[in-house]
Amino acid sequence: MKYSNATNYALHTMLHLMREPNENAVGVQELAEMQKLSPTYLSKILTKLTKAGLIESAPGAKGGYKLARNQNDPSFYDVIKAIEGEANLFDCTIHHEGCLIEKTMRQAEENMKRELQGKRLSDLIKEVEQHKKAQRR
Amino acid sequence: MKYSNATNYALHTMLHLMREPNENAVGVQELAEMQKLSPTYLSKILTKLTKAGLIESAPGAKGGYKLARNQNDPSFYDVIKAIEGEANLFDCTIHHEGCLIEKTMRQAEENMKRELQGKRLSDLIKEVEQHKKAQRR
DNA sequence: TAATTAAAGACAACAAGAGTCTTTAATATC
DNA sequence: GATATTAAAGACTCTTGTTGTCTTTAATTA
Numbered sequence: 001m002k003y004s005n006a007t008n009y010a011l012h013t014m015l016h017l018m019r020e021p022n023e024n025a026v027g028v029q030e031l032a033e034m035q036k037l038s039p040t041y042l043s044k045i046l047t048k049l050t051k052a053g054l055i056e057s058a059p060g061a062k063g064g065y066k067l068a069r070n071q072n073d074p075s076f077y078d079v080i081k082a083i084e085g086e087a088n089l090f091d092c093t094i095h096h097e098g099c100l101i102e103k104t105m106r107q108a109e110e111n112m113k114r115e116l117q118g119k120r121l122s123d124l125i126k127e128v129e130q131h132k133k134a135q136r137r
Numbered sequence: 138m139k140y141s142n143a144t145n146y147a148l149h150t151m152l153h154l155m156r157e158p159n160e161n162a163v164g165v166q167e168l169a170e171m172q173k174l175s176p177t178y179l180s181k182i183l184t185k186l187t188k189a190g191l192i193e194s195a196p197g198a199k200g201g202y203k204l205a206r207n208q209n210d211p212s213f214y215d216v217i218k219a220i221e222g223e224a225n226l227f228d229c230t231i232h233h234e235g236c237l238i239e240k241t242m243r244q245a246e247e248n249m250k251r252e253l254q255g256k257r258l259s260d261l262i263k264e265v266e267q268h269k270k271a272q273r274r
Numbered sequence: 275t276a277a278t279t280a281a282a283g284a285c286a287a288c289a290a291g292a293g294t295c296t297t298t299a300a301t302a303t304c
Numbered sequence: 305g306a307t308a309t310t311a312a313a314g315a316c317t318c319t320t321g322t323t324g325t326c327t328t329t330a331a332t333t334a
Contacts, residue, residue: 001221003138003242004291008230011238027310035231041293047312059311060301076241084138093145094172100261101148104213105140108256112249119245124237141322164279178324184281196280197332 006045007083009035013046014079014121017055017067025064045083052082077116143182144220146172150183151216151258154192154204162201182220189219214253 013031020026028046032039046065050057056068090105150168157163165183169176183202186192193205227242 001138001140001226002224003227005230006292008227008238012231015238029310038293040295043311044293044313050311057311058301059299059309060303061309062302063300063310065311076245087139089138090140090145093142094149100264101145101152104256104261105253108213108249108252111252112245115245115248116242119241124241127237143322166279175325177326180280181282181324187280194280195332196278196330197334198278199333200279200331202280 001089003080004084006048007080009037009042010045010049010079010083011076011121013042014049014054014074015124017065018121018125020066023066025058025062025066027064031065048082049079052078054078054082073120073122075117076119076121077113079121080116138226140217141221143185144217146174146179147182147186147216147220148213148258150179151186151191151211152261154202155258155262157203160203162195162199162203164201168202185219186216189215191215191219210257210259212254213256213258214250216258217253 012035016031016034017026028039028043031046032042035042046055046057049055050065053068054071054074055065057063057065088106089109090102092099092102149172153168153171154163165176165180168183169179172179183192183194187194187202190205191208191211192202194200194202225243226246227239229236229239
């Protein structure tokens with residue numbers, strides 16, 4: 001029971017792209033180097049993010065990846081969902097409707113999900129800025 | 138990212154044992170039949186619960202499993218921890234102290250954990266009783 | 275002593291995660 | 305139009321974890 005490395009890489013990459021000056025596409029080569037990953041592997045993760053509508057891709061020279069234009073200030077949950085999918089963390093093995101164990105587990109899961117939906121990547125950018133400002137003082 | 142079947146089986150078994158009249162040990166045979174599992178497989182799960190102190194076991198004739206006497210009204214989290222262990226759901230792949238991604242993920246995880254710690258198996262028993270009472274009306 | 279039952283350990287089958295390599299398709303520049 | 309560049313897709317491998325099974329050992333009761 002653990003989030004995959006892919007989710008980890010996806011979150012880091014998203015943050016990097018959010019910091020990139022607008023309209024500036026970044027190639028997978030550069031993104032991979034930063035996290036010490038092979039470009040082909042990261043590419044598969046980026047394709048998932050693209051299909052989820054979080055980033056945009058363009059092939060060819062001057063191509064690469066950038067934040068999707070009509071992206072809506074994505075939350076942590078949006079990124080996680082793009083990589084891990086949306087399945088429940090717990091499905092009761094005894095199939096009768098209204099299993100109370102399942103109900104309890106779902107409620108706990110909801111608590112985590114709610115937090116991840118409320119937290120946006122932009123919140124982190126802001127936190128970093130504030131941290132830097134505090135250090136300069 | 139999913140809870141294992143073993144956790145599922147463990148929770149069901151715990152609930153069954155809580156309903157058992159006191160001091161009455163139940164063999165793995167009977168517990169396995171209920172969930173349509175092989176006894177040897179369930180046995181491995183039960184050994185984990187035993188080592189975690191949630192249940193007690195006795196070999197030999199009249200042996201079997203029952204709730205641990207000095208068990209402290211176990212929570213969902215206690216059972217999950219016994220099976221899945223205590224590792225974090227998320228560890229940042231870029232190792233610098235104070236990773237804000239990790240911090241956010243940990244906080245979300247805490248929200249789920251808190252709910253699972255607060256919910257006791259006995260709460261479920263009570264809920265079932267109330268449900269039955271409501272139906273009899 | 276014999277029957278019963280849990281514990282432990284070796285083993286196998288399968289699935290998922292993590293990652294590589296190669297081919298194809300799209301785009302920009304000359 | 306040719307060439308270089310870059311993402312997408314698919315086949316493949318390697319490792320790890322889950323889900324079991326089977327067999328042997330140890331403890332307990334009658």
